[in-house]
Amino acid sequence: MSTMTTRVFNNGNSQAVRIPAAFRLDTDRVAISRNAQGDLVLHPLHPQRGEALLQALRAVAEADEGFIAALEEDRQASAPAQEREPL
Known part of the structure; x- marks a missing residue:
């Protein structure tokens, strides 16, 4: 593993470290410890x-199952369509 020296500077109330290109990160967030x-x-x-998005889709899928079940119950509970003569 290589070692480089870089600069520490103040950025508002925080400190920042300049990361050399050789250590470039492919993200905009890091965990520090x-x-x-x-x-x-x-x-x-x-x-x-x-x-x-996945969480929202899972929630919709769960809601859809209940909705479909309610529709099936309603369809089974309703009276059959009446036959009528055309006018």
């Missing part, structure tokens, strides 16, 4: 693309 030796460790957080 400090290990037992006091080193800062960055873990890239890959986006959970579509997770909210």
